[in-house]
Ligand SMILES: O=C(O)CCC(=O)C(=O)O
């Protein structure tokens with residue numbers, strides 16, 4: 311039995327023990343015994359996983375989490391259900407498309423950042439050839455055996471799948487991903503035999519960094535002219551900026567499941583390169599709307615830090631990815647982040663948020679996710695209103 315399975319088994323036994331202690335009736339005790347049997351079966355199936363298979367065992371982990379923690383009182387389950395007020399809707403929207411070489415680009419970017427928090431860019435300076443090479447390498451990477459992706463040091467063991475924070479079915483994402491900090495991308499020991507992946511990742515991350523920095527300068531200039539806010543240039547840092555390579559496998563239980571649970575990004579801004587499958591949705595007027603995929607564009611969204619820096623003028627919008635029953639989907643997100651000691655301050659007389667460092671923000675988000683399975687984010691930093 312490998313270490314991963316032993317850790318999961320101990321984790322599960324601990325949860326079952328708590329459930330047993332809290333159970334007051336025979337009925338619950340019987341349920342507890344059934345749960346133990348289910349656990350044994352689910353671990354047996356994990357153990358039996360074909361070691362050459364590329365697929366992460368998403369379904370068995372999901373069923374396992376769903377069953378294991380269903381007996382716990384809410385305050386013991388370490389998990390709150392995602393509580394979005396949104397009404398489910400199906401219609402597609404066309405995000406504003408901004409040509410970065412057009413004379414009015416800067417105005418359009420500022421307007422889209424405040425009205426939508428999301429926009430698409432063309433003439434962005436990243437060649438179609440580079441994007442295609444990156445996608446080809448991404449597909450090759452995810453086709454490696456699951457054991458290799460998760461346990462062999464590939465991309466610095468940055469592989470994640472399924473449930474990220476807590477043990478909560480409501481926060482389970484039907485997704486596998488590599489989170490790679492930019493300062494590690496050139497590290498040759500990260501790649502094993504995947505030499506071409508290293509070359510393309512280096513080229514791709516440099517091009518994305520350049521684009522992200524040019525967007526941020528456009529947004530910042532406006533602040534200075536406008537109202538003398540957001541006074542200091544941001545000290546972006548390759549240690550904290552990262553690429554997230556996503557794969558969303560097709561999902562047999564897609565009605566119950568999200569590819570990525572609702573969230574806002576805890577960064578300055580994000581640039582997304584997605585494929586033609588679609589599934590990205592954003593919250594607009596309290597409704598989930600689907601972003602129509604457009605292969606000619608890159609998607610940009612404002613992160614929490616830029617919302618705070620702009621004193622709520624630019625919006626960090628909640629978004630998610632729906633699961634797809636038939637098709638797998640690929641995307642790559644580039645997250646622009648400042649150094650951990652950067653102070654996030656709007657410089658305003660009447661700030662919506664108190665000043666905080668990025669390190670403080672990131673630690674608070676992680677604490678909340680570990681405690682409750684849910685990120686709270688910016689509301690934690692709001693200045694109290696009298
Ligand atoms: O894959 C997508 O479309 C969105 C990814 C995303 O929101 C994220 O990685 O934060």
Ligand SMILES: [Fe+2]
Nearest residue numbers: 573574575629
């Ligand atoms: Fe995101």
